[in-house]
Amino acid sequence: MILVQIAFVLTIVLGFVILSVRAQQVNQPEANNKQTVTAEKVQAMSREDIQRALQKIESSNPPPQKMGAMCYDMVGPPDTFEYVCPVDGEKTVYSRKSKAFEQATELQGLRGLIEKLRPLAKGILVSLDERKLCAKCSPALLDTERYVTLVLQYPDGRIVRTDQVTPEDLRYLIGFFADGLSYKTFFDGQEPLKPVEGRLKQLLGEN
Numbered sequence: 300m301i302l303v304q305i306a307f308v309l310t311i312v313l314g315f316v317i318l319s320v321r322a323q324q325v326n327q328p329e330a331n332n333k334q335t336v337t338a339e340k341v342q343a344m345s346r347e348d349i350q351r352a353l354q355k356i357e358s359s360n361p362p363p364q365k366m367g368a369m370c371y372d373m374v375g376p377p378d379t380f381e382y383v384c385p386v387d388g389e390k391t392v393y394s395r396k397s398k399a400f401e402q403a404t405e406l407q408g409l410r411g412l413i414e415k416l417r418p419l420a421k422g423i424l425v426s427l428d429e430r431k432l433c434a435k436c437s438p439a440l441l442d443t444e445r446y447v448t449l450v451l452q453y454p455d456g457r458i459v460r461t462d463q464v465t466p467e468d469l470r471y472l473i474g475f476f477a478d479g480l481s482y483k484t485f486f487d488g489q490e491p492l493k494p495v496e497g498r499l500k501q502l503l504g505e506n
């Protein structure tokens with residue numbers, strides 16, 4: 300019980316340290332405040348809307364962080380992961396040594412986040428390309444070439460692919476389309492999008 304209390308206090312102290320560091324980083328004056336983009340407008344999904352929403356992240360003061368609850372069981376990953384291809388049912392086994400192990404074990408989480416993202420990103424087709432994880436779909440790949448790719452397909456036909464997409468990446472996108480200025484963390488906390496704007500631009504194909 301004492302250990303739990305110590306861990307709790309440490310978490311709070313760490314939180315304040317991060318907050319104060321962030322506060323220094325983002326201590327910029329609020330520029331163009333007239334240009335307001337609401338979440339409703341972002342959902343219209345023209346390229347201009349997306350660029351305007353990105354501009355808003357840059358010009359707004361970031362919303363405050365909220366610490367999430369860190370209540371979870373520390374269960375380590377298994378030694379092997381069996382990937383089942385949704386196209387052909389082929390099973391591909393990844394050991395912990397494999398570079399693709401993390402991507403394969405994250406897949407369930409990635410798929411769930413894609414389902415959350417899909418209705419928010421109106422007009423944009425959002426999907427995961429998992430073919431490189433399947434030994435039958437992609438037989439001649441090196442271990443380092445096996446990963447999951449995020450695919451965004453815009454109404455104007457542009458396709459933006461991001462290899463080795465992470466759950467965090469998808470959380471940024473969900474936050475971008477749902478809130479505009481912040482995103483929800485794994486622990487259900489809230490973080491501003493401003494510090495990750497560069498990555499967000501990459502994911503949206505706007506860099």
Ligand SMILES: [Zn+2]
Pocket residue numbers: 384385386387388389433434435436437
């Ligand atoms: Zn396959």
